[in-house]
Amino acid sequence: MAQAYSASNTWNWSTSGLGAGTYTLDVYARDATSTAAYDAHLSPNPTYVLNAASTTCTSVTEAATPASPQSPGATVKFTASATGCPNPTFQFWLQAPGSGWSVTQAYSSNNIWSWSTSGLATGTYTIDVYARDASSTATFDAHISPNPTYELSAGPACASVTETAIPASPQSPGTTVKFTATATGCPNPTYQFWFQAPGGGWSVVQAYSSNNTWTWSTTGLAGGTYLFDVYARQNGSTASYEAHISPNPSYRLAPGWHATDAPGISAVDEGFCCVPPDTTGAIGPSNYVEIINTTVAVYDRSLNLVGSLDLASFSGAGTLNVSDPNIQWDPRSGRWIYSLISFTSNFSSSYVLFGWSKTADPTNLTSGWCQFGIGSGSMLPDYPKLGHDDNFIVIGANVYDMSKSTQPFVTAQIYAMSKPAAGSTSCTAPTAHMFADSNHLLKNSDGSLAFTPVPTNTVDASQNGFIVAAHTPTLAPNGPQAKIMTWHLVRQGSGTPALSADGDLTVGTFDVPAGVPQPGGASLIDSLDGRLTQAVAHADPSAGGAEAVWTQHTINGPGGRSVLRWYELLPATHAVRQQGQVTNATDFVFNGAISPSIAGNDAVVFYNRGGSSQPPVIAGQGHSAAAALGTLDSGETVLATSTASDTDLSCAAPYGPPCRWGDYAGASPDPMNSGVVWGTGEWSGPSTFGFPGWGTQNFALAT
Known part of the structure; x- marks a missing residue:
């Protein structure tokens, strides 16, 4: 009996736990007043069948995240679902392109399989999932049919690749450098790094x-200089590369390099005087000396300021105006030498001033230097350039007659003075020898007037100091020129100098460069007139040990822009070993300087670069010994950037336009470290009420 007599005419039957089979039912009925066993019952008895519970999975499906297709390298998550079985278990299968089936995840209650596609080939992969109840021993109760597929494809190719190096080039050997590559155009790039040592082959x-x-x-x-490349391709691609870096980036290792780059003197330091600052400097064994209008400053080799002094006091000019200073370290005499000009405000008296340090230590600016002068009356020796060899201090200048209202150019002039005896700390005035005057004009080999003779800063042993001068487009015959005149000094038996003309060297054509535009429509910057501005000489082992002169000037270039032309000259054999240019597709390049390192067969060139959308920067590039003749190693190093256009008093009447700049920059070889060249250049800051806002930068770069 499942439910006793009562007035309730319903019975709820719980079949939980009952076995499968046919169950027979009956219902007795009687009146509430009856005591009979029943008044009626069901006949025949109804039956009810309980079937056995199903444990067979009837179907299985899967879903993939992320959806197909993907590139190799992606991790794909497959999630399976089964129906018809209370306790499903799953087995995952994979078939690679052209291969057989394999189990990737054995039967378990885990309905998820994560597929790592790293390193897999592209193509169509086939997936299957077997499902069976946990109580089943069948191979499977259900599987996915037709089998789903998943596509691995390489995807779009890499369009470009770049790299950055930290720390930036150059550095000294022993530095650890981290290169980071970035590819564009491909969602899953892979990278291969390449390396080429100087004179070696490429290797992965x-x-x-x-x-x-x-x-x-x-x-x-x-x-x-080491070269690098990075190949990039989309993951799964079988191409050698889809993109690489061209031209190959370079990285310079320079022994002794310590990443030196620091601001020098500014117009603020000088009470907003003067324009242009005439920026130059030189490196010695222990110090860097910067000399400009109107200050000289001494730094240690980390460019920490040691001391400074106004230029008039330093040179003994007193109340005279001073300008156009130059400074050099002379390793042969173990002392520093300098030159500049001084003059009265009406130019009735003018002088070439020069001198030297009493010892190798330049720091005693008040009493540690000898001071001398050569008077020239109203004949102003403008733009003096300093040089030296084993025997003489040499100065070249352009002489103007300031007694005349037109202040005409008269002649170029060369001065030569004997150097002091080694170890001497006395200040005995040397005899000055001059090689031109108003009656004996200095001329080029073709008879034209010489202009801006530049003696070489000779940094190795040389008895014959060279002097170079570009033919000027500003004097007759006016217009484009293609020659550089060379001379050298000879020490005669009496110890006095004689000037010997070596002749004109033929170079690429050049002319006066255009002025440099500035952002915001500011006045043009003066890029000078095609003259050489400095020269450094050292024997070049790659030229058979010949004494080579490295020099440069700013000239006219393509698109009306100014460019920097540089040379390596071999005056003794009347040869131009190489010439090259620093150019830019949009900017003007100007106010440069060049020097070899003490290795003699490498060099660094410094320059300003600017234009209508670029305030002038100071930058540099190296020419390594392995570089092709006439070329620079890839990669410009920016050393300082102007913070404003030049709008000082020189930009407007009565002084301009154009704005005065430079008038020159400095470059000299590190006497202690092969492959390193130091320099000084100019950048521009804000100008208030027309006061100058320039600043200088001192720095070193490796070849």
């Missing part, structure tokens, strides 16, 4: 992988 330093960084240990490596 890191094979293709998704790792976009490579760490380069330079410990034990030689100094020089």
